[in-house]
Amino acid sequence: ELKVEQNPLFLSMQEGKNYTIYCNYSTTSDRLYWYRQDPGKSLESLFVLLSNGAVKQEGRLMASLDTKARLSTLHITAAVHDLSATYFCAVGDAGNMLTFGGGTRLMVKP
């Protein structure tokens, strides 16, 4: 059974600081997703990583994938308050069924 673990579960950081969220998964997959969820809202797609070594960047967020280590990271650069949300990673199988991690709740303080 595929397991997806994120850490930390909760992250409080100051504006302007950098931090990394980690996503480990237990079985081989070449499809890793990152989503953002604001309170009471749905999931917004951030990144889709499809191959080993893939790196994608959008604004202050950068995601990477190491399929050999079964690890993906979401790096936050110079955090701003607007990035406060819950971030989920998810692993996709061949049929595109997603298995989600438990989420990382990010709070950026001024």
Add this chain to the structure above:
Amino acid sequence: DAGVTQSPTHLIKTRGQQVTLRCSPKSGHDTVSWYQQALGQGPQFIFQYYEEEERQRGNFPDRFSGHQFPNYSSELNVNALLLGDSALYLCASSLTEGGRYTQYFGPGTRLTVL
């Protein structure tokens, strides 16, 4: 271009009742997946429909059933509701042939079972 839509937005039911949730996929998408998200947790896969058939199913009991119509829209039915069925139900659409990787999520239906 309309995104994924879901109805209703909120729903309150009592234990033992039955509920039907509806989803219209993003224009051009042919695959619909349903997820259950309990408060404070990540979404859990319920099932996926493609070509009007259930293609994959997660670890959910038979009380959860679904349907996909020729226009690709989908319904999720839950019978004999339990308190533990209270959750946000999310529908996601994708395209099976080419560009299949990204799943777009709808706004969700918040189900409360009393």
